[in-house]
Amino acid sequence: MPGASDRPHLTPDDDPDLGEIVVTEEALARRLAELGAEITRDYQGRSPLLICVLKGAVMFMADLARHVELPVELDFMAVSSYGSATKSSGVVRIVKDLDIDLGGRDVIVVEDIVDSGLTLNYLLKNLASRDPASLEVCALLLKEGQQKAEPPLRYVGFRLPNTFLVGYGLDVAERYRNLRDIRTFVGEVGGR
Ligand code: IMP
Numbered sequence: 230m231p232g233a234s235d236r237p238h239l240t241p242d243d244d245p246d247l248g249e250i251v252v253t254e255e256a257l258a259r260r261l262a263e264l265g266a267e268i269t270r271d272y273q274g275r276s277p278l279l280i281c282v283l284k285g286a287v288m289f290m291a292d293l294a295r296h297v298e299l300p301v302e303l304d305f306m307a308v309s310s311y312g313s314a315t316k317s318s319g320v321v322r323i324v325k326d327l328d329i330d331l332g333g334r335d336v337i338v339v340e341d342i343v344d345s346g347l348t349l350n351y352l353l354k355n356l357a358s359r360d361p362a363s364l365e366v367c368a369l370l371l372k373e374g375q376q377k378a379e380p381p382l383r384y385v386g387f388r389l390p391n392t393f394l395v396g397y398g399l400d401v402a403e404r405y406r407n408l409r410d411i412r413t414f415v416g417e418v419g420g421r
């Protein structure tokens with residue numbers, strides 16, 4: 230007999246592995262409009278290059294970019310961080326590199342969530358060595374008090390307490406990225 234969490238769930242509200250909604254779809258839409266307006270203001274007369282850190286930031290970058298009223302360019306990179314399912318170690322490998330040369334560009338790294346900060350710290354060192362004109366970070370979520378490294382964050386969507394979150398790009402074992410809101414995950418990681 231398969232357990233409850235082995236069955237596909239028709240709606241997130243039926244899924245016993247999902248807890249409370251932490252950021253609603255409406256709150257995301259409002260905050261993204263604000264962040265987009267800030268970036269539009271801060272980068273007047275320039276054409277920033279937005280870098281999406283795959284896969285978690287894919288929804289965020291797609292929605293954010295549409296709120297930036299500037300000629301932006303988009304690029305993508307993928308990193309894999311060694312560590313357990315839910316904790317990163319800070320040892321990062323670039324799995325997919327950028328297509329666009331960063332030399333002289335105004336770069337904004339678009340990240341889903343900063344937990345220990347180790348992944349982002351590594352990434353920023355790597356990107357800084359490619360001589361961009363400027364390098365800033367726009368992170369959707371920051372887990373308060375968890376940072377072992379303090380990467381400089383120019384833009385932060387929401388500061389949240391330390392719980393494991395899924396939805397709007399965030400996953401557990403590749404699931405839940407397509408939830409329209411951000412929820413706590415209360416199931417067992419790797420228990421599926
Ligand atoms: P850090 O290196 O500890 O800051 O971890 C950052 C990465 O771990 C994020 O970019 C996410 O991919 C992943 N991560 C951290 N916390 C969560 C979470 O609550 N849900 C889903 N993924 C997370």
Ligand code: MG
Binds near residue numbers: 282286342
């Ligand atoms: Mg990520």
